[in-house]
Amino acid sequence: MTTVIRNGTIVTADLTYRADVAIEGGQIIAIGQGLTGETVLDATGCYVMPGGIDPHTHLEMPFMGTYSSDDFDSGTRAALAGGTTMVIDFALPNPGQGLMDALQQWDNKSKRAHCDYSFHMAVTWWGQQVFDEMPKVVERGITSFKHFLAYKGSLMVNDDELFASFKRCAEIGAIPMVHAENGDIVAEMSAKLLAEGNTGPEAHAYSRPSQVEGEATNRAIMIADMAGVPLYVVHTSCEEAHEAIRRARMQGKRVWGEPLIQHLTLDESEYFHPDWDHAARRVMSPPFRAKHHQDSLWAGLASGTLSCVATDHCAFTTEQKRFGLGNFTKIPNGTGGLEDRLPMLWSAGVNTGRITMNEFVAVTSTNIAKIMGMYPKKGAVLVGADADLVVWDPEATKTISASSQQSAIDYNVFEGKEVKGLPRYTLSRGMVAVADGKVQSREGHGQFVARDPNGSVSKALSTWKELTAPRPVVRSGIPASGV
Ligand SMILES: NC(=O)NCCC(=O)O
Ligand SMILES: [Zn+2]
Numbered sequence: 001m002t003t004v005i006r007n008g009t010i011v012t013a014d015l016t017y018r019a020d021v022a023i024e025g026g027q028i029i030a031i032g033q034g035l036t037g038e039t040v041l042d043a044t045g046c047y048v049m050p051g052g053i054d055p056h057t058h059l060e061m062p063f064m065g066t067y068s069s070d071d072f073d074s075g076t077r078a079a080l081a082g083g084t085t086m087v088i089d090f091a092l093p094n095p096g097q098g099l100m101d102a103l104q105q106w107d108n109k110s111k112r113a114h115c116d117y118s119f120h121m122a123v124t125w126w127g128q129q130v131f132d133e134m135p136k137v138v139e140r141g142i143t144s145f146k147h148f149l150a151y152k153g154s155l156m157v158n159d160d161e162l163f164a165s166f167k168r169c170a171e172i173g174a175i176p177m178v179h180a181e182n183g184d185i186v187a188e189m190s191a192k193l194l195a196e197g198n199t200g201p202e203a204h205a206y207s208r209p210s211q212v213e214g215e216a217t218n219r220a221i222m223i224a225d226m227a228g229v230p231l232y233v234v235h236t237s238c239e240e241a242h243e244a245i246r247r248a249r250m251q252g253k254r255v256w257g258e259p260l261i262q263h264l265t266l267d268e269s270e271y272f273h274p275d276w277d278h279a280a281r282r283v284m285s286p287p288f289r290a291k292h293h294q295d296s297l298w299a300g301l302a303s304g305t306l307s308c309v310a311t312d313h314c315a316f317t318t319e320q321k322r323f324g325l326g327n328f329t330k331i332p333n334g335t336g337g338l339e340d341r342l343p344m345l346w347s348a349g350v351n352t353g354r355i356t357m358n359e360f361v362a363v364t365s366t367n368i369a370k371i372m373g374m375y376p377k378k379g380a381v382l383v384g385a386d387a388d389l390v391v392w393d394p395e396a397t398k399t400i401s402a403s404s405q406q407s408a409i410d411y412n413v414f415e416g417k418e419v420k421g422l423p424r425y426t427l428s429r430g431m432v433a434v435a436d437g438k439v440q441s442r443e444g445h446g447q448f449v450a451r452d453p454n455g456s457v458s459k460a461l462s463t464w465k466e467l468t469a470p471r472p473v474v475r476s477g478i479p480a481s482g483v
């Protein structure tokens with residue numbers, strides 16, 4: 001059975017051209033003019049692009065005394081509805097729990113996925129067992145390890161643990177990732193705010209100023225440099241963090257920054273809303289920022305100093321958010337966005353001229369596939385690639401509303417936003433999962449994607465590290481052993 005996407009314009013990270021796409025067995029088998037097949041999808045007036053890849057989601061995540069409410073069922077349905085055909089979620093061991101044991105739990109949860117998925121592994125504690133299991137995780141095709149510098153007392157790791165883990169990543173060809181906020185300072189500022197009677201959601205923003213992110217980003221970059229590994233910085237939200245990444249990249253360090261669609265399009269004024277629920281629903285870390293930080297993030301996407309746009313989809317209901325009534329530190333941190341990332345980025349980015357269509361594809365799909373070791377299986381419109389595609393109608397419009405979303409929660413942080421640019425079709429390995437706004441995907445259709453370690457950047461860095469490693473100077477008459 002061949003499916004043909006006909007009369008569209010293919011848009012990739014580096015090319016825009018008119019051609020049909022033929023699909024069989026879940027893969028692209030031909031790209032050219034006048035292709036034929038049993039099933040024809042009309043792409044007249046549309047762009048045919050690699051489906052979005054969200055490199056940062058937390059589906060059914062145990063966090064702050066509860067679980068995020070979108071699981072691999074509702075979360076991946078939301079992804080497909082918005083043109084995203086793959087998610088990378090975080091396996092999160094409890095302190096003391098083995099990595100392979102945690103992985104088993106995420107394997108079980110992910111059986112419900114409607115689209116393809118992979119995992120990052122979080123390093124939430126440090127010890128011999130973690131050190132020993134890291135290569136086993138990589139053998140399973142999970143080649144990125146996340147570290148939290150925030151959430152003191154739960155997920156946070158210290159600098160010595162960070163350095164040890166980064167060095168281990170270098171040895172096994174994996175990519176370290178970092179949630180960069182200084183957890184010690186956040187804890188102290190939070191306690192002071194509470195003591196002074198600042199208990200509402202706005203205090204969440206006060207407790208995590210951009211300096212705590214800038215400091216931690218710079219620290220992680222320097223530690224990665226000393227360990228000889230590249231670094232992926234998740235949810236880069238402010239100029240200080242972007243500045244650290246920009247400077248590092250100009251110095252030849254291999255650092256990637258990932259702004260979220262929320263930080264690009266929503267700002268800190270949300271926390272000053274008179275309705276407690278409205279403000280609490282937007283509590284996430286890092287918090288939404290002042291407008292000048294947004295300008296910095298957009299400039300980073302245009303100039304290439306920031307590489308990927310994610311959601312950090314971690315959705316809690318209003319009822320869950322109310323755990324923090326009277327104490328902002330107990331509001332579960334996280335917001336949704338999986339269904340809205342592509343339409344919001346297209347509307348606020350491509351339609352305004354802030355980024356090009358090709359840059360849109362790069363930051364929502366291709367760059368992610370390349371950095372995360374799965375290109376061109378994912379993130380490409382090429383013969384042999386998986387047919388994870390979105391047929392994008394740039395004229396289609398809608399008003400975002402929780403009442404029509406796939407997500408299981410009862411609100412949407414983008415409620416009321418008008419978007420122009422939506423999927424006409426979303427294809428997951430050739431299966432039409434969404435047609436004209438109707439989700440017709442199948443629970444369990446999603447497959448785990450094993451990723452490759454030792455990407456070219458990791459190899460280059462370890463080669464350089466080895467070449468420049470400390471070596472003793474041999475001096476005549478002085479024994480090398482010092483005895
Ligand atoms: N970002 C957030 O507030 N919640 C999800 C967990 C994390 O990524 O920090
Ligand atoms: Zn985080």
Ligand SMILES: [Zn+2]
Nearest residue numbers: 056057058312
């Ligand atoms: Zn996250």
